Amino acid sequence: MQPLNYRHLYYFWVVAKEGGIARAAERLEMAVQTVSTQVRELERSLGYALFKSVGRGIELTDAGATAAHFAEQIFQLGEALPAAVQEAANAQGVRLAVGIADALPKPAVRHLLQPAVQTPNLRLQCQEGDFDDLLADLALHRLDVVLADRPAPANPNLRVFSHRLGKSSVAWYVRADIAEKIERDFPACLAEMPLLLPTPDSAVRSRLDDWLARHGIRPRIVGEFEDSALLTTFGESGLGAFPAPELSSDEFTRSRGLALLGRCPDVVEHFYAISAQRKVDHPVIRSLLAGAEHTTA
Template sequence: MAAPLNFRHLYYFWVVAKEGGIARAAERLGMAVQTVSAQVRALEQSLGHALFKPAGRALALTEAGEAAMGYADQIFQLGEELPAAVRDAATGQGLRLRVGISDGLPKLVVRHLLQPALEGGTTRLLCHEDEFDRLLADLALHRLDAVLSDRTAPSNPNLRLYSHKLGDAPLSWFAPAALAGRKARRFPECLAGMPLLLPTSHAAVRPRIDQWLEREGLHPRVAGEFEDSALLAAFGRSGMGAFPASRWSREELQSDPAVVLLGETPDLVETFYLVSAERRIQHPLVQRLLG
């Protein structure tokens, strides 16, 4: 049976890797250089592999060191979060859910997708919006509990990530009331005579929209492209042009007298996913999202 891992040795290794050298790590730790060096050597002996190699006057990680650093990052990141988790549990603040929101995801859809985790009123929700790849890196380091996106995680042997389908939502098409009132043609032919506001290629649904327009023989003037769906809808409401929106955004948009529902495209859908760092979900709030 292997000897248990000495986490003190691992911590000293982690600081040395972060600082790029034993002298700087010793200064940060307030310890003697010889002591830090001995702790790192003890970890290397217990693991059976060298973790550092010379790089000029500094140290660089070996391949074994890179692997050890990946785990050390996760371990000490979780350690930094432990006091807050204990405090929240002790003070009755409920479970904390850290969710990454892919920046191409419609904001009204995000609210719909997260609603199951908010039922009960004791959830502490932390949302981080960023580029999909950066969110996946944070998820792999357990800085996030889940990532919501309109696409699956790409295959990467260095990242153990799992994509869970949450559902499909057909697109509806809206137009400013003044613009829609001037068009006598029925949907979808009426789109050909209107300026359109569309998501950029940043959104997974954009190629499907382009293909649908081509199949319908529609060649409208694209008046604007937006990465942020909320900004797209805001410009549409202001009168700039017609625009698509997810079915889960339809109720809120229909309550706005400034826009009119033109029609629906049941064969043109957005698909939404939850990406996790574990195949079998343990976090109870993430389980709610999947349920």
């Protein structure tokens, strides 16, 4: 196979985005024949047809759709390159772009990042979002690391690597004034209270469901939340009791007006740092992994 000609790939990418050679030629301000020739050269070098005729138009073949997917990533990175270079040249200190999965308990994030924030002149950029979307941004090098409550799924098309960062057993909390009125001991009291839980697709939900079942508790669920910060907010409002990592206990009970109902040490949340390299070379991420033992409760 011949080395990839990125000029040919660019013309193909524009044709794919515009949906036709004539529209692509107009956008590129080039002759239709020139654009068509460039696309044929790319097909010749790859050994596969990238477009097929449909009526009076064309559409991508399966091979063309795959090529267009990769071309989109390549040229999106290319468009971001000038701004990234300028930012790097003008930046003061060390930059760390962190993706934080929605389901990751936010009070735990500070503990997880504690070894990193001690880096002198650190410029920390945090982006919260859907786990799969963050992994895609990581693979495109828009993020340096993703923090999550689960490892990255096995995917041959997604080259990312999961590193164990810590763990914490789960405890139950409720607003302090509500806790004062509870008559039954923990965990039996949970059967008489409205409960707030993570959504079923969260990593810890099945463990919580099993734990409740083992203790004969039929939960009265009044809210399910994908975003852990939103779950905590509703818990603070008094809507119900809720589970959260035990490492958050001091913060919850001292500054958030919550009471610790009880602990369930056999339900554990695991925390992961996911990187785009198996061998991490970013100095701040290395310090984060080196300090992982401090995030265990």
